[in-house]
Amino acid sequence: MSAPGRIFMIRHGQSAANADTSIYNRVPDYRIPLTARGVEEARIAGEKLRRRLNGEQVCVYVSPYLRAYQTLEALNLGPLVERVIEEPRLREQDWANFQIAGDIEHAVVPLDRGVLRILEQSRECRIADADQDRRRAVRPG
Known part of the structure; x- marks a missing residue:
């Protein structure tokens, strides 16, 4: 298998914890689902990604987090997906259920309104904001 020509990175959509950090007191981090808004963000990102893939598998x-799988499902890539590999090193930091919600709010860097970002790596990287479709070029280091 050769190295990929392009890499797209998509962060999950808005999760229930993004909307209400007190969920950490009741639900393990890996089981926190997307909100309806998060599903819609992923759906919109999927439309953009499918256009960019132009039929490429x-x-x-x-x-392994629930919200990551929900995002993948909402992307609706269908037959474009050659294979899915669960990679535990992609998970977020696990806060467990022992922190006070207010402490988590101060420790977590807030999302830019739950925006999904699509990062394409080639000669230069482009970051696409799924809400506003703003783009800025970033040169790889």
């Missing part, structure tokens, strides 16, 4: 790496 992809290998998908996904974290």
Whole structure:
């Protein structure tokens, strides 16, 4: 297998914890689902990604978290997915259920309104904001 020509990175959509951090007191981090808004964000990102793929098949790496799988499903890539590989190293930091919700709010860097970002790596990287479709070029280091 050769190295990929392009890499797209998509962060999960808005999760229930993004909307209400007190969920950490009741639900393990890996079981926190997307909100309806998060599903819609993923759906929109999927439309953009499918256009960029233009029929090209992809290998998908996904974290074991529920919200990552929900995002993958909402992307609706269908037959474009050659294979899915669950990769535990892609998961977020696990806060467990022992922290106070207010402490988590101060420790977590807030999402830019739950925006999904699509990062394409080639000669230069482009970050696409799924809400506003703003783009800025970033040169790889």
